[in-house]
Amino acid sequence: MSRPGAGELARVGAAVTGVVERVFATVARVHDAALRSVEREGLLAGRAVLPTAVRELLHEPGQLAVGLGLVVAPRPAEGLPLRLEWWQVDTERGDLRTLEPDLRPSSLGYYDYTATEWFDVPRRTGQRHVVGPFVDVHGTGRYVLTLTAPVVAGGQFVGVAGADVPVRRFETHLLEALGSLPAPFVLLNDEERVVLSTAPRFLVGSLLPPDTGTPGEGTPVAGAPWRLLMVRDGHRLAG
Amino acid sequence: MQLLSGDARRAVFAPLDDGALRSEAVVRRVGSAIALGLLGDGEQLPTETDLATMLRVSTVTLREALAELRKLGLVETRRGRGGGSFARAREDVLGELADARLAELGTTDLRELGDVHGALAAAAARLAASRASRTEIARLRDIVDRLAEAGTVTGQRRTDGRWYVELAACAQSVRLTMQEMDLHLELGQLPWPPAHAPGLLDVIVAGHRAVVDAIEDRDAARARALAEAHIETRTLWAIELRLQRLGGAGAVVAQRDVS
Numbered sequence: 416m417s418r419p420g421a422g423e424l425a426r427v428g429a430a431v432t433g434v435v436e437r438v439f440a441t442v443a444r445v446h447d448a449a450l451r452s453v454e455r456e457g458l459l460a461g462r463a464v465l466p467t468a469v470r471e472l473l474h475e476p477g478q479l480a481v482g483l484g485l486v487v488a489p490r491p492a493e494g495l496p497l498r499l500e501w502w503q504v505d506t507e508r509g510d511l512r513t514l515e516p517d518l519r520p521s522s523l524g525y526y527d528y529t530a531t532e533w534f535d536v537p538r539r540t541g542q543r544h545v546v547g548p549f550v551d552v553h554g555t556g557r558y559v560l561t562l563t564a565p566v567v568a569g570g571q572f573v574g575v576a577g578a579d580v581p582v583r584r585f586e587t588h589l590l591e592a593l594g595s596l597p598a599p600f601v602l603l604n605d606e607e608r609v610v611l612s613t614a615p616r617f618l619v620g621s622l623l624p625p626d627t628g629t630p631g632e633g634t635p636v637a638g639a640p641w642r643l644l645m646v647r648d649g650h651r652l653a654g
Numbered sequence: 655m656q657l658l659s660g661d662a663r664r665a666v667f668a669p670l671d672d673g674a675l676r677s678e679a680v681v682r683r684v685g686s687a688i689a690l691g692l693l694g695d696g697e698q699l700p701t702e703t704d705l706a707t708m709l710r711v712s713t714v715t716l717r718e719a720l721a722e723l724r725k726l727g728l729v730e731t732r733r734g735r736g737g738g739s740f741a742r743a744r745e746d747v748l749g750e751l752a753d754a755r756l757a758e759l760g761t762t763d764l765r766e767l768g769d770v771h772g773a774l775a776a777a778a779a780r781l782a783a784s785r786a787s788r789t790e791i792a793r794l795r796d797i798v799d800r801l802a803e804a805g806t807v808t809g810q811r812r813t814d815g816r817w818y819v820e821l822a823a824c825a826q827s828v829r830l831t832m833q834e835m836d837l838h839l840e841l842g843q844l845p846w847p848p849a850h851a852p853g854l855l856d857v858i859v860a861g862h863r864a865v866v867d868a869i870e871d872r873d874a875a876r877a878r879a880l881a882e883a884h885i886e887t888r889t890l891w892a893i894e895l896r897l898q899r900l901g902g903a904g905a906v907v908a909q910r911d912v913s
Contacts, residue, residue, distance in 0.1 A: 524692050525816075
């Protein structure tokens, strides 16, 4: 098996960055709509921040996200509870619905979003973030990548604007975009988890086995805390 | 009303399996949803028509079930503006309901439930050993800590349920997660063993801690074996509780396990 050249790796990296930036462009539009609304009218209990037109972003041609919206930081002292303004598209039927997860701490199904990485990292760092793949348990129930950006108004953290891309859609889209596949590679996130793989031995969602390469080895991907790593894998179907 | 869309809610309002005694099945489903906190105290249920459609039962069956739930005190119906049916979290009633359910089941049914749960949890633990990130492992530990501190039966039951659901999520499997959630709606219909022998909570906490340790050590075989063995123990507790109801020799056994 030939080792791929730097050109091939760069091509894969550029394709990944392209996808990430495309989704972040959607997140930016959600962010801007949220910021405009909060700067104009403040943050009130019981009043939606996002105009409903924002959800139409999910119907835009070529949209990779299947869910998007604003997740508000609770402010108990101001009477602002946990709150999401999140829309999802039903991938089979195309209709939109709001996500209404269980926000009661006493429930087995409690969606404790303030503890999630996609909420907590942008809150702490003030930077955008990419999380996943992960099972969005108690939320959408999907296996997704979640891209979020902090919304800050008047120096105060309002919440995060974000979008969900199903892992399957991310994979299908990238593999199609890449056309002929270079030698086997894996795309790893900052937890050493496989985001995308063209080597069957490296399953999406698994952590890179400790005996594979050295930590940090590989080519960083611009726009996400990810890196590309060439790997070796045998052929099984040859018999 | 707007239905909550979390995985757990999906399971609560999923169609009931075909079979006899459907109104009793509705009563049990609603009872376990309240026991697990998926239906909160005072929370409004969907309308009769919506509920019947979701559970795929006739409105006649549904009305029978609601009448029974009202009689038990787990549902309250108010007429007029702002009226409807509301869930009531009554721990005493839930305890009686769980005892009644246990009495209906044979020891083979309990073994079957344990077999499926053991298979699910063991698979999830094995996969989590090679797939759970450090953040996820920390979350598992946090759940076990909260389980150790949970003061009420419902609190313990719900936190234990969260442990298994989170373990399946750590395996990066949506399907295992859904199956675990569905199974908990059945397990939530049964008595919670530490309610009968409080020392058992320590056994459960220690069992979960041992599994997280194995996951953190990336020891898939150990994680699997420990998760499986723990559920086998719990299956025996359930069977002993069942046999105690007959007033037989099982009556003191639960105590022995604690010491």
